[in-house]
Amino acid sequence: MENNSRRGFMGKAFGAVAAVGAVGSLVAMKKTWDPLPSVKAAGFTTLDMTTYQEGVMVTEKWRGKPIFVLKKSAEVMENEKGNPAAEARNIKIGDDNFMVAIGLCTHLGCIPAFRPAENDFLCACHGGMFDASGLVTKVPPPRGFDIPPFRIDGTNLILGEVGPEWQSMKDNGVTL
Amino acid sequence: MAHFTKATSVKDWLNQRLAIETVEKVMMSEYWIPKNINFLWAMGMVLVVTFALLLVSGIFLLMYYVPTVDEAFHSVNYTIMREVDFGWLWRHVHGVAASVVFLVIYIHMFTGIYYGSYKKGREMIWISGMLLFVAFSAEAFSGYMLPWGQMSYWAGMVITNLFAGGSLHADGLVEWIRGDYVPAQAFLGRFFMLHVLLIPLAIVGLIGLHFAALRIPHVNNQDGEEIDFDAESKKYLAGDKAGSKVMRFANDFMSKDLMVVGIFLIFLFYLVFWNYGFALDAINFDPADGLKTPAHIYPEWYFLWSYEILRPFPIDLGLILFGFAQVIFVLLPFLDRSPNTCPANRRGTMFKVWFWLMLSNMIVLTAMGKLPPEGIFSTIGLVAAVLFVVQWLALPFITSREKKV
Numbered sequence: 001m002e003n004n005s006r007r008g009f010m011g012k013a014f015g016a017v018a019a020v021g022a023v024g025s026l027v028a029m030k031k032t033w034d035p036l037p038s039v040k041a042a043g044f045t046t047l048d049m050t051t052y053q054e055g056v057m058v059t060e061k062w063r064g065k066p067i068f069v070l071k072k073s074a075e076v077m078e079n080e081k082g083n084p085a086a087e088a089r090n091i092k093i094g095d096d097n098f099m100v101a102i103g104l105c106t107h108l109g110c111i112p113a114f115r116p117a118e119n120d121f122l123c124a125c126h127g128g129m130f131d132a133s134g135l136v137t138k139v140p141p142p143r144g145f146d147i148p149p150f151r152i153d154g155t156n157l158i159l160g161e162v163g164p165e166w167q168s169m170k171d172n173g174v175t176l
Numbered sequence: 177m178a179h180f181t182k183a184t185s186v187k188d189w190l191n192q193r194l195a196i197e198t199v200e201k202v203m204m205s206e207y208w209i210p211k212n213i214n215f216l217w218a219m220g221m222v223l224v225v226t227f228a229l230l231l232v233s234g235i236f237l238l239m240y241y242v243p244t245v246d247e248a249f250h251s252v253n254y255t256i257m258r259e260v261d262f263g264w265l266w267r268h269v270h271g272v273a274a275s276v277v278f279l280v281i282y283i284h285m286f287t288g289i290y291y292g293s294y295k296k297g298r299e300m301i302w303i304s305g306m307l308l309f310v311a312f313s314a315e316a317f318s319g320y321m322l323p324w325g326q327m328s329y330w331a332g333m334v335i336t337n338l339f340a341g342g343s344l345h346a347d348g349l350v351e352w353i354r355g356d357y358v359p360a361q362a363f364l365g366r367f368f369m370l371h372v373l374l375i376p377l378a379i380v381g382l383i384g385l386h387f388a389a390l391r392i393p394h395v396n397n398q399d400g401e402e403i404d405f406d407a408e409s410k411k412y413l414a415g416d417k418a419g420s421k422v423m424r425f426a427n428d429f430m431s432k433d434l435m436v437v438g439i440f441l442i443f444l445f446y447l448v449f450w451n452y453g454f455a456l457d458a459i460n461f462d463p464a465d466g467l468k469t470p471a472h473i474y475p476e477w478y479f480l481w482s483y484e485i486l487r488p489f490p491i492d493l494g495l496i497l498f499g500f501a502q503v504i505f506v507l508l509p510f511l512d513r514s515p516n517t518c519p520a521n522r523r524g525t526m527f528k529v530w531f532w533l534m535l536s537n538m539i540v541l542t543a544m545g546k547l548p549p550e551g552i553f554s555t556i557g558l559v560a561a562v563l564f565v566v567q568w569l570a571l572p573f574i575t576s577r578e579k580k581v
């Protein structure tokens with residue numbers, strides 16, 4: 001009986017030591033898989049918004065992801081009128097209107113192609129479609145293009161920093 | 177200390193220390209196999225041999241492959257393919273065997289389903305086999321990343337995005353898996369590790385479990401007949417080899433097994449030498465480019481059926497059904513409520529239709545997964561995906577009504 005309780009105690013003591021070690025090593029393993037500080041620090045891109053031409057879709061790069069920048073024509077702006085979902089996504093810099101979005105299909109992350117004639121985006125992977133404001137016009141994508149965090153600084157757009165315009169988009173559920 | 181005597185031979189020396197004769201009997205000469213089987217029972221040995229080929233060819237590739245985003249593509253397509261003498265052989269053996277191993281796995285699986293080899297004490301064989309299927313899938317995917325071509329990169333992007341869980345938007349989890357915002361050096365490094373060490377270790381362990389699970393219930397036979405292995409083996413050992421329903425694993429069964437392996441190897445090396453193209457996607461001969469998606473992204477043929485279950489639906493439903501398709505096969509021994517262990521064709525019309533419909537539907541899903549998701553193909557894919565789910569949901573009801581045969 002005495003021996004049994006001693007063995008029981010030794011078993012429990014070992015269990016406690018092993019549990020602490022297991023939890024500790026799991027934490028270390030998890031953290032080892034985290035993105036490195038150098039990866040996180042390289043996450044800012046500044047765009048000069050005066051350089052874009054109307055109706056020409058330009059792909060920039062931010063955090064290794066493609067960023068679609070489309071300066072919208074008056075015609076596109078006319079189409080968007082009365083469509084609150086599209087208006088809410090508009091980024092106004094000076095007198096110019098832009099669609100700026102992460103150029104990855106929200107379904108599984110392929111890069112949709114811009115079709116200048118139709119003024120829309122088509123994803124070749126699973127056939128998803130987006131209009132010029134970045135809203136879904138054909139499933140499977142569950143939502144419009146995500147808008148990267150941005151801050152407007154004069155005529156520059158700084159990607160990766162959170163400005164009031166982006167914060168309000170996020171708060172209103174316009175983007176994730 | 178245990179008592180040892182002076183050894184009379186090397187065999188006796190080993191026998192005293194390792195009981196090699198007992199081990200040989202348990203594993204080989206007195207491991208009893210039913211006589212009532214056919215060539216489909218050789219698929220296990222075919223898989224063992226294919227796995228060995230993958231391991232050996234992988235060892236030689238590993239000596240020249242460089243797991244960095246700047247050099248991986250070059251080390252595969254230039255160093256291994258052009259500089260290393262016979263480097264092309266290892267790569268083509270590795271690529272072709274990785275594709276063919278899934279063909280044999282599917283044959284092995286459907287043989288098991290057809291003959292009811294997952295029932296009555298053989299559940300652990302089935303479950304460990306399905307775990308092996310999962311491990312092989314992970315091994316195939318991680319290996320597909322390594323040449324760091326366009327298909328590697330975009331398959332890596334799409335598959336890791338699945339872990340965001342659709343509307344759950346677990347982007348943090350996806351970034352954690354990748355170690356970056358997009359697949360990059362951290363991603364390549366960790367998938368390299370998974371491919372050459374962690375997953376192969378798991379596979380070897382699971383193969384051990386799979387074999388161990390087979391040893392006690394013994395292998396099934398063509399009629400699902402319950403054999404008294406003790407009685408039949410006594411008959412065999414007493415000299416009535418013709419009257420006994422069983423034979424030795426080695427050398428009796430092995431000789432037939434290796435005959436099938438020989439024919440398989442001729443087929444495999446025919447592919448390796450003259451028709452290896454199917455295992456090497458043309459698009460993957462373009463280096464990875466994070467700013468350009470290939471026009472069509474599709475997985476290798478062996479993942480197409482489950483990809484097609486994901487594709488026709490909105491993302492959340494698609495993911496749920498995809499998850500369903502991944503795990504449902506594991507549950508087969510518990511979803512099949514029938515008392516019968518015999519070939520599907522003798523279990524009554526319902527299960528017979530269920531089996532052949534499931535097999536053909538998997539082939540239809542595979543074909544649709546390869547075709548662009550447009551027009552009639554979209555519709556056929558959707559119908560086939562729905563049918564797949566309905567068939568599994570119906571299985572317990574169909575089988576519980578089955579009459580005892």
